[in-house]
Amino acid sequence: MCADTPEYKATLNLPKTDFPMRAGLPKREPEWLSRWENLGVYDRQRASAEGREPFILHDGPPYANGHLHIGHALNKILKDFIVRSQQMTGRDARYVPGWDCHGLPIEWKIEEQYRAKGLDKDQVPVNDFRQECRNFAAGWVDIQREEFKRLGVTGKWDDPYLTMDFHSERVIAEEFMKFLMNGTLYQGSKPVMWSPIEKTALAEAEVEYHDKESFTIWVKFRVADPADADLAGAYVVIWTTTAWTIPSNKAVVYGKDFAYGLYEVTGTPDESWANVGDRYILADKLAGDVMSRARLEDGMYTRVRDVTVDELAGLSLTHPLAGAEGSDGEWDDLRDFRAADFVTEDEGTGFVHCAPSHGMEEFELYRDAGMLEQVITYNVMEDGSFRADLPFFGGKMILKPNGKEGDANKAVIDKLVEVGGLLARGKIKHSYPHSWRSKAPVIYRNTPQWFAAIDRVVDDGLDTYGKTIRERALTSIDELVTFTPQTGRNRLYSMIESRPDWVLSRQRAWGVPLSCFVKKDRLPTDPDFLLRDAAVNARITEAFEAEGADAWYKDGAKARFLGDAYDPEDYVQVFDILDVWFDSGSTHAFVLRDRADGSPDGIADLYLEGTDQHRGWFHSSMLQACGTKGRAPYRGVLTHGFTLDAKGIKMSKSLGNTIVPEEVVKQYGADILRLWVAQTDYTADQRIGPEILKGVADSYRRLRNTMRFMLGSLNDFSETDRVAPAEMPELERWVLHRLAELDGIVRDGYAAYDFQGVFQQLFNFATVELSAFYFDIRKDALYCDGDTARRRAARSVLDILFHRLTTWLAPILVFTMEEVWLERFPGEDSSVHLVDFPETPAEWLDEGLAAKWASIRQMRRAVTAALEIQRRDKVIGASLEAAPVVHVSDADVLGALRSVDFEDICITSDIVLTGDPSPNEAFRLPDVPGVGVLFEKAEGQKCQRCWKILPDVGQHPHPGVCHRCDEALG
Structure with a gap:
């Protein structure tokens, strides 16, 4: 509403503010960052929070080797929501950011630089090489620190923790020595995931799975000297996708509960490697598939008879390369043949070839049988080549140095064809483990490594939660840790319940040595x-x-x-150096325990990372702490999903669908990225893309408009204008009731890390209940009233709203709420981030009043819907031209409407309320029963100041105005 004449317009109390509608966040946010740094906001928070209950979110260290991706942004922003909200709800919320600085990714980068210069890493003094790694990591720490700060993330940025700091390296070594001293450290030899390209063992968390095309072969193992003549010369057929493991074969295993048969070839096509008269022992369920792979059609083979498991148990087999010319007796020993639980009938032949040096299940089978010495081989070297003196295959490579297929598989297959050991071959595309650093395939390779025994009794006296690392970890999960979401508990529990001993050693140079x-x-x-x-x-x-x-x-x-x-x-x-997961798993000791701003009991309130960290940082931290502290290093674990593009596809540079935080910040500002995080369900995978960000920006504009209205209406508000809640009109007391409800919702939501729920509640309140209802109604009083009790009450409520909305939203929209706050409270020491959430009086809650106003709002909906039809049909231009008659059948509702200024609530110039039955032509809303609305035009003239149409306009000393405006003009 606005006065028709300039002289009257000047008398209105129109909002006054310099707060711009256009945020200009990309340009202005760096100014606030600089201001916070000069103000020392984080350190001031620590000083003001002294004596409060601490809240420690321990930062899982990102790796210092590249610019941030959108997953980094999601992770750090979620952490910031928590730290800021915990601080503002009365805790001493400390946050020490950190970085993982050791390990293969950095070492690999330096090696790449060396290779580009034609240098050999092994010819450089090791500490010179390590210094280059240190410098590389330090450079990326500085870059990432500024990128994280640009997102508005608070923390002790001037003193983060680094795993390569001297004190950190000392403590990591100390923690390792606890394993040495408490009897859980041992050196063993077993198959581990090995990267031939990087020449080191890998942890499960360092492996990712991609599709890979592999050779697949069906190999014949001849039965040796069977007791039954039917089986003389017969073959047991195995199937494998790792042809390179055949030279290391030491056994074949079968399923003890499977049905097996003896099959004889009766005819062959020209292209088959099978011969008429050949006999094969196969699982009946898989025999047809095997024969078809050998290009044998129905009618070219016949099933001779059953082969019982008892018969199988009495057999021995010969390796297909046994006796081959030039083999020097390498494969002449008989192969062991026994039952095993890991054989399946899902694919293959019903038999599994065993190379215990290259498979964990086979290794465990022969370990438990006490036969490791007989079956372990050392045929594969650290670079993935066969040992030089291995007949036929010496020096052949499983993988080339660039990670592509080497010549080992082909050499083995060709030799098997030459000696008649192959029944069929082909190729298969399957999911296969790759190093997430080099992106090259990995292999299982038996090699001496250092392990932490997780089922050995720990000799340290810390047995409150169990005597072994596994027992302590599982008990901690059940008794000490709260998971958000709860599904994280099951995932971590099952992984620890079934995991093998922890491989601690790596054959590299950049890290903390064992x-x-x-x-x-x-x-x-x-x-x-x-x-x-x-x-x-x-x-x-x-x-x-x-x-x-x-x-x-x-x-x-x-x-x-x-x-x-x-x-x-x-x-x-x-x-050997320690697995970097041991480094990051030890951070609780040198951050939570040793720092002055650490945790009083050395335990974090929360660890927060992505779902992949159930096998990563959550996992290694649990194992490490259970080995040295006897329990979990955290009380809570929060897990978030992964970021996908707008179509739900994993982001990839090759697909061109990546969203880079830096680009979002440059275009929209960090607050828009933070708002995207707040609007998503982080417990699942999240989607982000240009259209999604546009929607987020629209939500931001609507919210910013709400804040701007409050700022403008609170211009020159002072304590002398304040009205006590008890003296306020019902509409204002209803707003206070809603604030009391929201106070509990906001505090509970932040405590439960439900940022989506908090923001949705506040956004709906600000845009629907305030902008579209309360502000819409009270604009008339705020603009046109003189110094009335109603206007003072409305402004008092706006002041209360201001303090709550700015602080409640400050953990999410850190820059915008600072801007809003400083618009009212400028000053060198002023910051919304230096205040807490205001306490909200419980007496503001008034359920009876809330119920009454819920009914009033329903009635208002019916009236506004009726007027909208008149506006659509151009009968009226604005609702103030109307004076509808409202028929209400419920006497209590009618009484409630008569107790308030219902025409102001409906923004009409007049309104008639009646309990008479609604005429047939009355407008009705189907979901608002008991009310009918008859449209009538307002009678009188239009007030030139407030635009209401009233009979008394023109009858007062000031021409062309109504009684209310005449009084306001004085």
């Missing part, structure tokens, strides 16, 4: 194989604190650390 010594000429099973000496450990950790882990590689390090008590010639210094 700071231990082994005695020469001792077996790993000997009690004195590992040197366990507290004094030696103390010398190592003291050196690491002063010089970093580089001290391990300096000349004379062995003698220095062993001291006078031991002869260096008697011991071997271990140079």
